[in-house]
Amino acid sequence: MSRTDYFHDPGAPNANSIKVAVSALVQDDDGRILLIRRTDNGKHSIPGGGLEAGETVTQAVVREVHEETGVDVAVTGLIGVFSDPDHVIAYDDGEVRQEFSICFHAQPVGGSPRPSDESTEVEWVAPDRLHDRDIHPSIWLRIRKGLEDAPRPYFT
Template identity: 40%
Template sequence: MPIDRPHSVSVSGVIIDDAGRALLIQRRDNGHWEPPGGVVEAGETITDALQREVLEETGITIALPAALTGVYQNMTSLIVSLVFRCEAADGNPVTGPETRAWRWAARDEVAELASEAYAIRVLDALDTMNPPAVRAHDGVKLL
């Protein structure tokens, strides 16, 4: 079946603190908890988009290079998301126009806060010894 539009590409950054917790944000538009991120804009490199999105949503500048930890394909919305494990270089978490709240979440808290499709991204990023994951989902559940 032909698709009348291409997939869009997004990036997310999983910032991990010294205690091994991941920074999650609660989005203003839908109230969901997830790692900070968004769509790669035309003419923007993947790393530029990653730095921009994380800074816009958290107030934190990340260090590069960041480690790719997974590729996630939303089969419903036609979005391919590249997720990176990141280290904070400067700044502290803040709320803003896109972010209602933020919190550092331990591994066992991630699945309680985020839907399966987003929790797995954070859990994959916390598993530093594994190669990047490649997963498909329907926007909520893994397929």
């Protein structure tokens, strides 16, 4: 299913749903960031996805990162809660979802990077090379907040 992200766009459709999502800024020992290239919009992103019934948000992060990248992770901290009502995601089935993502820090503990049904590419990218990638502004915000040495989590 394809998607279109609208970020502070006055022409965006109105949201008709909200779903809890999780994402992770995964960094290796060299500080590189785990990125995927999404199959639904072709943009680069940190891994993440929807919370499923019966799991905690940290279990969802571990599952989603593994499903999308093949990398096993341990959650190490909270970056923040991203719930900007001016970021909506329109799907081709008519759903228009308001952003609601809880973003975590995570470190790799096993597995091997590989693409999936949700990712056409998986790569480790040095932070100073991120500008070479097509990354949506909402994901840039999560990355920036994750790289800051903030004393408290970010939230909207």
